[in-house]
Amino acid sequence: MKNWAGNVTFGTERHVMPGTIDELSELVSRSPKIKVQGSKHSFNTIADSSDTLVSLKKFDQIGEPDPETRSVRIGGGVTYGELAVHLQERGWAVSNLASLPHISVIGACATATHGSGRTNKNLSNQLLDLEVMGQDGNIRQIAAGSPEAKLAAVGLGAIGLITTATVRIEPTYQVQQWVYEDLPFDVLTSYFDAVSSHGYSLSLFTKWTGDTVDQMWVKERTGGLFEGRSECFGAKRATEKLHPLKEMDPVNCTDQLGVPGPWSERLAHFKLEFTPSAGEELQSEFFVDFKCATEAITALRKLGSELAPLLFVSEIRFVAADDLPMSPAYSTDIVALHFTWRPMWDQVRAVLPKIEAALAPFGARPHFGKLFTMSPTRLAEVYPRISELKAYAHEVDPEGKFMNEFLTNRVFTNRQS
Numbered sequence: 274m275k276n277w278a279g280n281v282t283f284g285t286e287r288h289v290m291p292g293t294i295d296e297l298s299e300l301v302s303r304s305p306k307i308k309v310q311g312s313k314h315s316f317n318t319i320a321d322s323s324d325t326l327v328s329l330k331k332f333d334q335i336g337e338p339d340p341e342t343r344s345v346r347i348g349g350g351v352t353y354g355e356l357a358v359h360l361q362e363r364g365w366a367v368s369n370l371a372s373l374p375h376i377s378v379i380g381a382c383a384t385a386t387h388g389s390g391r392t393n394k395n396l397s398n399q400l401l402d403l404e405v406m407g408q409d410g411n412i413r414q415i416a417a418g419s420p421e422a423k424l425a426a427v428g429l430g431a432i433g434l435i436t437t438a439t440v441r442i443e444p445t446y447q448v449q450q451w452v453y454e455d456l457p458f459d460v461l462t463s464y465f466d467a468v469s470s471h472g473y474s475l476s477l478f479t480k481w482t483g484d485t486v487d488q489m490w491v492k493e494r495t496g497g498l499f500e501g502r503s504e505c506f507g508a509k510r511a512t513e514k515l516h517p518l519k520e521m522d523p524v525n526c527t528d529q530l531g532v533p534g535p536w537s538e539r540l541a542h543f544k545l546e547f548t549p550s551a552g553e554e555l556q557s558e559f560f561v562d563f564k565c566a567t568e569a570i571t572a573l574r575k576l577g578s579e580l581a582p583l584l585f586v587s588e589i590r591f592v593a594a595d596d597l598p599m600s601p602a603y604s605t606d607i608v609a610l611h612f613t614w615r616p617m618w619d620q621v622r623a624v625l626p627k628i629e630a631a632l633a634p635f636g637a638r639p640h641f642g643k644l645f646t647m648s649p650t651r652l653a654e655v656y657p658r659i660s661e662l663k664a665y666a667h668e669v670d671p672e673g674k675f676m677n678e679f680l681t682n683r684v685f686t687n688r689q690s
């Protein structure tokens with residue numbers, strides 16, 4: 274079995290899909306090693322196991338939204354697509370989505386998956402109370418806001434099997450989406466604060482070459498400040514629907530041209546009912562503090578001629594600061610510098626250290642679900658609170674049942690796999 278991108282072949286043939294908590298508990302108790310497979314959208318081996326891989330697809334229950342607590346209870350296998358349809362039908366919403374809705378909620382949060390928007394935190398901040406199955410097969414409750422909940426929200430799959438979560442919700446809202454073309458790079462870097470504040474969610478697509486950012490996707494909540502005028506910082510409003518890769522048919526993209534629609538059909542770039550993106554691809558992403566962003570962008574443009582032949586496209590997004598120790602936005606607003614690579618791993622592997630070196634002065638942190646070459650020593654410098662997750666994982670899982678090769682060798686050091 275392979276991951277979504279096809280670049281990872283999982284290291285075990287033992288794939289199990291239990292249907293009840295008792296079955297899951299028994300499986301956990303008797304497995305020497307076990308990992309949950311979410312929707313398999315990570316590009317590295319974070320979800321791999323040398324022994325047992327468990328799918329929680331049958332843990333797909335979604336409760337009724339609770340207007341008092343503004344939360345909804347979900348099973349550990351629910352995807353954002355399923356949650357979005359359920360909430361929208363009942364007049365509720367979550368605050369943000371990633372670029373596609375097909376990913377599982379818990380798997381996405383485990384790697385600090387994010388959408389965009391200067392005031393939007395990554396998706397892990399939507400998690401409240403958690404029920405987690407430990408190495409003995411028993412469930413422990415983790416209360417929202419506790420130190421454990423903050424570590425577990427971006428837990429990298431290291432702290433147990435999350436069987437149930439409550440998710441923060443809000444009343445439904447409408448979103449309009451406009452795409453602009455050819456935003457001059459010098460305008461972007463000169464007026465970075467103003468440009469990046471546009472809309473509820475903003476994505477900039479580029480290949481790092483030329484003088485302009487190819488596309489600027491602005492998503493605004495109806496009644497918001499952005500009005501979709503014909504020009505924005507020198508970029509021209511598109512007159513037809515576009516795919517981030519201009520040569521591709523935009524049929525699978527969410528509606529644009531300012532047509533209002535529910536959040537569930539606008540916040541992701543790709544529609545739930547279509548296969549997203551360009552098919553076979555690889556992804557990497559690095560996060561820098563907002564205040565370093567223009568220098569980081571300038572550094573990447575210097576690598577443009579080397580990057581462009583390997584890229585389908587790059588995307589620049591914005592994530593608000595939070596207080597989750599393993600979040601790349603811990604205590605600081607960040608800019609996300611994302612790379613959708615052609616499936617050319619040898620060349621991508623060769624260029625990643627150059628990107629990491631170019632972004633090192635800005636303390637760049639990699640996305641935990643994507644491809645990077647950074648050493649664990651450097652990772653611990655840019656994620657200084659890794660040691661807290663490591664200690665917590667050791668406390669709740671002293672035998673290392675939920676560890677795998679990725680966690681042991683790439684993230685935590687001196688921890689038995």
Ligand SMILES: Cc1cc2nc3c(=O)[nH]c(=O)nc-3n(C[C@H](O)[C@H](O)[C@H](O)COP(=O)(O)OP(=O)(O)OC[C@H]3O[C@@H](n4cnc5c(N)ncnc54)[C@H](O)[C@@H]3O)c2cc1C
Nearest residue numbers: 311312313314315349371372377380383386387430435642
């Ligand atoms: C086409 C595409 C677009 C993407 N777009 C974005 C984007 O817009 N923004 C972004 O930030 N990222 C994006 N990503 C990356 C993606 O969101 C992350 O890799 C995310 O972790 C994938 O979720 P998943 O359910 O597939 O998790 P998996 O890859 O299956 O698992 C990730 C981790 O979560 C753990 N896990 C899963 N479920 C549970 C559970 N119930 N209990 C305990 N541990 C669990 C797994 O064991 C593993 O450690 C994209 C990926 C793809 C392929």
